[in-house]
Amino acid sequence: MNFDFSDEQKQMRDAARKFLTEKCPPKAVREVLDGKAPYDKELWKGLAEMGFLGVAIPEQFGGAGAGHLELCVIAEEMGRANAPVPFSSTVYLAAEALLLAGSDAQKQKWLPKIASGEAIGTLALFEGKGNPSPKAIKLQASGGTLNGVKRPVPDGAIADFAVVAARTGSTGRDSDISLFLVDLKAGGVEAKPLTNIDPTRGQAEFTFTKAKAEPLGAADDGWSILTQVLDRAAVLLAFEQVGGSDRALEMGRDYALDRIAFGRPIGSFQAVKHMLADMYVSATLARSNCYYGAWALSTNASELPEAAAAARISATQAFQHCSKNNIQVHGGMGFTWEFDCHMYYRRANASALTLGSLSYWEDQLIDRMRKKNAA
Amino acid sequence: MNFDDTPQEAEFRSLARKWIDANAPKQYEAELSKSSLGRIRLEKEDIVDVGKAWQKKKAEGGWACLHWPKEYGGRGASPIEKVIWQQEEGVYGKLTQPFQIGEGMCGPTVMAFGSEEHKRHYLPKLASGEHIWCQLFSEPAGGSDVAGLRTRAEKQGDNWIVNGQKIWTSGAHYSDYGLLITRTDPNVPKHKGLTMFFLDMKSKGVEVRPIKQANGMQEFNEVYFTDVVIPDSQRLGAVGDGWNVSLTTLMNERMSIGSRLATGFPEMFEFCSNLMTDDGLAIDDPATRSKLANWAVKASGLKYTSYRAISSLSKGERPGPENSIGKLVSGSMLQDIATYAMDLQGAAGALTGADEEMARGQFQQMLLSSPSMRIAGGTDEILRNIIAERVLGLPGDIRVDKDVPFNKIPTKGRG
Numbered sequence: 001m002n003f004d005f006s007d008e009q010k011q012m013r014d015a016a017r018k019f020l021t022e023k024c025p026p027k028a029v030r031e032v033l034d035g036k037a038p039y040d041k042e043l044w045k046g047l048a049e050m051g052f053l054g055v056a057i058p059e060q061f062g063g064a065g066a067g068h069l070e071l072c073v074i075a076e077e078m079g080r081a082n083a084p085v086p087f088s089s090t091v092y093l094a095a096e097a098l099l100l101a102g103s104d105a106q107k108q109k110w111l112p113k114i115a116s117g118e119a120i121g122t123l124a125l126f127e128g129k130g131n132p133s134p135k136a137i138k139l140q141a142s143g144g145t146l147n148g149v150k151r152p153v154p155d156g157a158i159a160d161f162a163v164v165a166a167r168t169g170s171t172g173r174d175s176d177i178s179l180f181l182v183d184l185k186a187g188g189v190e191a192k193p194l195t196n197i198d199p200t201r202g203q204a205e206f207t208f209t210k211a212k213a214e215p216l217g218a219a220d221d222g223w224s225i226l227t228q229v230l231d232r233a234a235v236l237l238a239f240e241q242v243g244g245s246d247r248a249l250e251m252g253r254d255y256a257l258d259r260i261a262f263g264r265p266i267g268s269f270q271a272v273k274h275m276l277a278d279m280y281v282s283a284t285l286a287r288s289n290c291y292y293g294a295w296a297l298s299t300n301a302s303e304l305p306e307a308a309a310a311a312r313i314s315a316t317q318a319f320q321h322c323s324k325n326n327i328q329v330h331g332g333m334g335f336t337w338e339f340d341c342h343m344y345y346r347r348a349n350a351s352a353l354t355l356g357s358l359s360y361w362e363d364q365l366i367d368r369m370r371k372k373n374a375a
Numbered sequence: 376m377n378f379d380d381t382p383q384e385a386e387f388r389s390l391a392r393k394w395i396d397a398n399a400p401k402q403y404e405a406e407l408s409k410s411s412l413g414r415i416r417l418e419k420e421d422i423v424d425v426g427k428a429w430q431k432k433k434a435e436g437g438w439a440c441l442h443w444p445k446e447y448g449g450r451g452a453s454p455i456e457k458v459i460w461q462q463e464e465g466v467y468g469k470l471t472q473p474f475q476i477g478e479g480m481c482g483p484t485v486m487a488f489g490s491e492e493h494k495r496h497y498l499p500k501l502a503s504g505e506h507i508w509c510q511l512f513s514e515p516a517g518g519s520d521v522a523g524l525r526t527r528a529e530k531q532g533d534n535w536i537v538n539g540q541k542i543w544t545s546g547a548h549y550s551d552y553g554l555l556i557t558r559t560d561p562n563v564p565k566h567k568g569l570t571m572f573f574l575d576m577k578s579k580g581v582e583v584r585p586i587k588q589a590n591g592m593q594e595f596n597e598v599y600f601t602d603v604v605i606p607d608s609q610r611l612g613a614v615g616d617g618w619n620v621s622l623t624t625l626m627n628e629r630m631s632i633g634s635r636l637a638t639g640f641p642e643m644f645e646f647c648s649n650l651m652t653d654d655g656l657a658i659d660d661p662a663t664r665s666k667l668a669n670w671a672v673k674a675s676g677l678k679y680t681s682y683r684a685i686s687s688l689s690k691g692e693r694p695g696p697e698n699s700i701g702k703l704v705s706g707s708m709l710q711d712i713a714t715y716a717m718d719l720q721g722a723a724g725a726l727t728g729a730d731e732e733m734a735r736g737q738f739q740q741m742l743l744s745s746p747s748m749r750i751a752g753g754t755d756e757i758l759r760n761i762i763a764e765r766v767l768g769l770p771g772d773i774r775v776d777k778d779v780p781f782n783k784i785p786t787k788g789r790g
Contacts, residue, residue: 001378001689003682069376253767268770270756273763280762281700285676288697292679295376314672359661362668366658369671370648 054115062112079240094121101217156204430504448502569617
């Protein structure tokens, strides 16, 4: 059994960590947090130069042609650094949708630009409150144009193109939904930034008015593609969440070692130690579930739907748990803007919702386990 | 990243599988598959007799205590081969329960601290199941604080005279030998006055009494020592060095990679999939689904954590500390699952009859037994300390009794 990343993949993780430690210190994250820039353009350029944006994109489309395991280790580092760039929307959602369902021409048009950092992509799925569901998609597609509103759209205000889920039928079945590719610079789409709990990862509202759109994948196949995209993104985002969990745990541990109260390091009090031990437990469970998700993703195994849901739930719980208790370990200082704890707390709770909330994925996991048992 | 054996591992697995297929006591397979938690029982036979027969057969075939050196009754196998054997032994591994303390704790301690003569004499018989060993560490006044033990050993010529009481000794009533830690000097701080021995459990003055547990069962014992004579030649390690010797024993206790801990999840998933409530199947209820999903990811997280450790072994590396979370997670899970399964049964959930239409009383039994899973082999609190100190590097507790002579440490909380 070799249920681990290879030495080469671990080297890539080390390289990503080194790069991000240097180029993405908390100070850089704060530039975006404080609203001085919508995202870190320099970092985005650097990630492209390092080959990280196109790591899982085949060479024929301008990528490094490595694979999803390599993308997983990079995702972990992006989460650890809390990188304020549109990585998840562009790489996990838009690029994965293109890889799964794009025509050769569509891939040729967008994937090289993703790899080179020239194009930011996103997925426009949600229309207000609620979780992923074909019923919730009202945005109309007809005659090659889209009309309607999408919100929230991750990184929508800075995106160049979007994969859009639209209604093309009214039978009440999944086949009512089709996917479209929209060049956001071609007119017909108004993008309005929305405020959200994690300013380092922007959200926007799209208003489509006779916006030109080309089909992505077979018509009526949209929901099935979308489900696969969400599963893949769930694994990749889970690695970010695990990276964030580990960082929050380390911050708490380091503070507990340094902070003296009642004449001793607070890390010598069992109440604090046990809190940190429990954080370690949830981060470890999440990491192990993520490894299984990575295996399923990289081999396109039939276990992927179940593995993705488990990774997503476990990593969401771990990041929320570790980031909130990191603040608790820090006490009052943890609740200041100056300390970095809240950046992870914000990211953890925003990440928990972005692909559908925890309760949605819990429901999915049980459905998928039942299906497997019935089969 | 894959779940495949290396060619050598595959060869070893096939060898083990063939041998098990030809030799396992298949008449017990169904019965062993059913029992999941706590001591294993067989309908018509004594588990110790059946276990001894299986262990003997394994020893003759070269499959007992695989990772031990051949000269002491083992096979000289690698850690990954040991894991593969456990996987292949499957339900028959439950028959080895009476020998696990000997193989996992007493044997390794004798191997590390015994004389060559002792090793050649005792270890092969331990490996073959001819002799069963127990571990005599815990005391009424020293559980988590093992070093607070009070059983005295006093030197008299070439012998030691032992007086005192041990508790929670698994299998003492059928054991032939015991590994015993005693206090030999109460005038020095507690960790410094301990000495380790092994003894014949049939020695004069050893009395074994079963303990009736909170769940109504009797699986453990108290062991009383009254002027028991132990020759100095049966001392393991130096006089006063018993604490260090015991660390070897306890370290082996926690090296249980590959042995699957019961979580209760598979039973719970099946139960909820079939339980019809007034509002439909339990598994269709959102609150139940949410709980199930939470337990599911804990169970799978533990499973894949152990796969990561096995992968390290396969590469010849030492597994990381992540395996230390196993018992901490599974103990509470059993308790929570049992509680919720009974909640779903409503007032009838309190009934314990095995013929109840719902779940054959398994969750009621789980509820009553699960507190011990959070205590035995390190309480949840001790395990959290271990993770915090050894994995995360946090400082140890401030110990008020560390430098105090043992006989000056207070023994009562009030008055």
